[in-house]
Amino acid sequence: MLSALRNTLRNPILRLFHTTSSQATEKFDHKRIPLDDEGVQGEKIVDLDSVLKSKQNLFPTIESDDMLFDGTPYKNLPICNIRISHNNTILTLTDAAGSVKLIKSCGIEGFKNAKKGTNIAAQTTAISLATKAIDRGFKTVRVKVRGLGPGRLAAVKGLQMGGLDIVSITDNTRVSWNPPRPRKVRRL
Template structure:
C-alpha cells in the first residue's frame, strides 16, 4: 500500500509542482469565429441564377434530341406568332458587373425603347443586383406590350448578375421569347487583364 501511495504522490507532485509552459498548444475542436467569418454565408441547396448555374455543383443536362433544338435554315423562314423570324424585334441585354442595360430594336435596327437599372430607380451598388436586372426586364416587357409587341428575340451580352434575371423579367410580363442568343465576346488573346485586387 505504501508503494502505491508513493507512486501516486510522486506522479501528482510531478504534474503540479514542475514548471509548466504558459502557452498550451493543441488542436482546436470547434471552428473559431474567424473561421466562420472567412467561410462566408452558408451555401443553400437552391440553384443560383444569373448565369452562374453550375459554378457550385454539377448540373444534369439532357442531350437527347439536342440537334432538333438547334436552329436551322428553315427556322429563319418560319413565322412566330404571325411574324417571320427575321422580322422579329430584337432585345439587346448588356449585363455588366455594375449595371444591366436593355435596348429593343426592330429588324431594321431602329430603336424602339431603352431602359436600364438606373432608369428604374436603382442607385449605386443596388444596380448590380439580380432584382434590379429582373425589374429592368419587367419594365422593358411592359413597354413592349404597350407598343403591341408580343414576340421578341433576345441577345445577351456580358456575364453580369442581371443577365438571366432580366430575360425572366421580360418573359414574366407575357412577351414571348422566341430565341435567346449569347453574344458575349470571348477574348482569344485580347488585351492584358486587370491586375488582381489585393485586399
C-alpha cells in the same frame, strides 16, 4: 468533503458561467434572419433534360429565318438586346432593322449605385420593359445577351415574367482569343 464531491458528480454542471438574457436570445434571433438571396430560379442550375425534351429544334437550321411566329417570319421579329456588366444591366428593344424602340436600365428604373448590378434590379427592369413593349404592340421577340454579370438569367426571366414570348436566346458576349498583356504583379 467526500459526500460533496459525490453530489457534484451525480448532478452535472450545465453552465459554468453566467450569461445575460440578451445574450441567450441572440442565438434565437439568428434563426429569424432569412438565408442569403438565392437569386432567380435557374440562375445557378438549369435542368437541361427538360429543355431538350421541350424543344425539338434546339439549334437553328436553314429554314429558321422563314419560320413563322405569331404570323411574323423569324428574320422580321423584334430584338431585345440585353447588355450586362457587373455594375448595371441595359435592355434595348429594337425592330428587325435595328432602330431602337425602347430603352431601360437599372439606373432608369430607380436602382442606384451598387444596387444597379444585382439580379433583382435586372429582373425588375426586364419586367418593366416587357410591360411597355406589350403596350406598344410587341409580343414575340428574339433575345440577344451580351456581357457577364449577375443579371444575365434574371433579365431573361424578367422578360418572360412580363409576358413577352421569347423565341430564341443568342449569346453575343465578346471573347478575346488574344487578350492584351496583363499588368505586372504588385509587390508590397
